[in-house]
Amino acid sequence: MLSDFGQVAIVVFIAMNCMFLLALVLKNNSIIDIFWGPGFSIIAVFLLFPFDSYGFAQLLFTALLTLWAARLSLHIFLRNRGKAEDFRYAYWRKTWKHFIVRSYFQVFMLQGFLMLVIALPVIAFLTGSFFEITGFSWVGSIVFLTGFLMESTADYQLKIFRQNAENKGNIIRTGLWNYSRHPNYFGEALLWWGLWIYSVHGTPWYITIISPVAITLLVRFVSGVPMLENKYRMHPEWADYCSKTPVFIPRFR
Numbered sequence: 001m002l003s004d005f006g007q008v009a010i011v012v013f014i015a016m017n018c019m020f021l022l023a024l025v026l027k028n029n030s031i032i033d034i035f036w037g038p039g040f041s042i043i044a045v046f047l048l049f050p051f052d053s054y055g056f057a058q059l060l061f062t063a064l065l066t067l068w069a070a071r072l073s074l075h076i077f078l079r080n081r082g083k084a085e086d087f088r089y090a091y092w093r094k095t096w097k098h099f100i101v102r103s104y105f106q107v108f109m110l111q112g113f114l115m116l117v118i119a120l121p122v123i124a125f126l127t128g129s130f131f132e133i134t135g136f137s138w139v140g141s142i143v144f145l146t147g148f149l150m151e152s153t154a155d156y157q158l159k160i161f162r163q164n165a166e167n168k169g170n171i172i173r174t175g176l177w178n179y180s181r182h183p184n185y186f187g188e189a190l191l192w193w194g195l196w197i198y199s200v201h202g203t204p205w206y207i208t209i210i211s212p213v214a215i216t217l218l219v220r221f222v223s224g225v226p227m228l229e230n231k232y233r234m235h236p237e238w239a240d241y242c243s244k245t246p247v248f249i250p251r252f253r
Contacts, residue, residue, distance in 0.1 A: 004047065004127045009116055011046050015039060016112035020104055029089040029107055034076050036111070037069030043119050047126040055131020061198055064144050065122065068191060071148075075155050088227060118192065118215050121208040125199035140198025147190030150176060154184035171237045179250035181241065185224045186248055189216040220248055 015035070023029045044062045084090065089107070096102045157175040161167050176183035193212040196205075219225060225248060232238050245251075 004123055005116070008043055008046065008119065008123055011042065012039065012112045012115055015042060016108045020108040023103070023108075024100070028085045029093070029103055030080055030086040032107060032111055033086065034073050034080070036076075036115075037072040039069075039115050040119055040122060041066045041069045043115075043122055044126060047123065057131055057133050057137055058126055060133070060137070060141070061122075061125055061195070064141065064148075064198075065195065068144075068148055071152055075152075079159070087231070114214070114218065118211045120211045121196045121199040121203065124203035124208050128203055134201045136201045137198050140194045140196070140200070142194070143197055144191045144194025147187040147192070147194055149187070150190065151184045151187030154187060158184070171232065171235060171241055173241060173245070176250070178245065179252050181245050181247050182219075182225050182228065183250060185219040186250060188224075189219055192216075 019032055019035050023031050041062075044065055048058065048062060080086065085093065092103070092107075093099055154176045157177065158172055161172040161174070180186055189212070192215045196208055196212045199205075199208060229247070
């Protein structure tokens with residue numbers, strides 16, 4: 001696994017440098033968000049390419065991963081199309097000294113490192129010798145699909161809400177957003193737990209569990225929830241919304 005990890009690290013390093021150069025040309029670091037999902041698909045294809053034959057378990061695992069990657073990338077692309085740089089990167093562009101250097105290391109290289117960490121179940125499972133579907137595969141697939149449907153449904157509900165001019169300036173409190181303030185991020189974390197469960201059989205689970213733990217901590221405490229919570233904390237509806245709706249794990253009532 002270590003040699004495979006090293007090869008994947010080189011692939012990710014090259015890909016992130018290409019994204020960095022493209023961001024310089026476009027003057028928009030938001031493109032890294034569009035690449036996030038496909039980056040994992042590139043890793044999967046790179047790992048499967050040398051093999052002459054694949055087990056059904058490997059193909060199903062890769063299909064689930066690619067389904068998530070394609071949906072997420074398309075969603076972010078359509079959301080950002082024709083708009084200015086995302087507010088997070090725009091803020092850093094204004095406040096960071098030596099912005100280009102810091103962007104290279106703190107945006108692109110950092111996300112490359114995180115991609116490697118989160119891809120541990122992908123690397124371990126696709127380079128292993130276990131090809132048959134097991135109970136872990138079915139449970140993992142169910143957990144993955146639950147998280148995937150939650151994330152995609154929440155994103156769609158938010159999109160429809162924002163398209164209604166009457167909702168301008170309001171906070172969405174319907175659909176899944178009635179049960180969690182960030183159901184899309186919860187779904188994101190859940191689907192990675194599903195991929196990890198799927199890959200448990202025949203892989204070093206005590207190492208690969210770093211992946212779902214890392215993505216859960218990232219979206220909950222670092223790059224996802226905290227930034228949006230801070231963005232809306234001065235909104236007049238926010239305090240009431242927070243008092244009735246949990247921040248992350250849905251509470252169905």
